[in-house]
């Protein structure tokens with residue numbers, strides 16, 4: 001089955017973009033391809049100077065670990081690890097010569113968890129956190145390795161309005177502080193409107209930009 005076709009888009013470094021569109025239109029598939037999580041059948045994805053579609057699966061994993069952050073709709077924290085450990089993990093997994101010291105890793109994770117308002121939950125397991133808290137931990141984790149680009153797939157899709165707003169605050173605050181390029185899939189038009197650019201998506205293709213409203 002063909003899910004996406006004929007998509008060309010460019011997101012300037014350091015800017016924010018939102019992607020909106022109906023359920024099943026291919027937004028998650030597109031994000032996974034742009035993030036180098038899965039390869040497209042045809043076409044190219046350039047992240048900075050790197051053609052991620054030309055990399056092997058193993059090279060893509062290494063590239064993602066250094067350059068790409070991802071926030072999933074369903075949080076995807078590791079259930080056996082505490083909030084602090086979940087945030088530290090991407091740095092722990094870096095090759096030894098790129099890995100900060102244990103002390104730096106701990107400080108970096110705690111600083112990020114503090115910025116998203118869950119500093120009081122460092123030693124809690126995901127099951128002991130609310131959905132909104134889990135997603136704020138996931139946001140901290142996505143930023144921990146200082147990615148150049150961060151993808152968020154309906155980060156507030158499983159949350160009530162108030163918890164969702166706190167997740168968005170955390171995401172925007174860290175994004176501003178770190179100067180990351182941010183691509184967010186969202187149904188929340190208020191959130192989309194705060195992005196530098198909005199791409200509207202329907203049935204596997206981008207809709208013309210002048211077709212808005």
Ligand SMILES: Nc1ncnc2c1ncn2[C@@H]1O[C@H](COP(=O)(O)OP(=O)(O)O)[C@@H](O)[C@H]1O
Pocket residue numbers: 003021022023024025026027028029030
């Ligand atoms: N792993 C998969 N295998 C087969 N079809 C899939 C898979 N994932 C998604 N799809 C299909 O691809 C289309 C786009 O899905 P998706 O990218 O998840 O859309 P969205 O995120 O916009 O809701 C849908 O028709 C969906 O059923």
Ligand SMILES: [Mg+2]
Pocket residue numbers: 027028029153
């Ligand atoms: Mg989706």
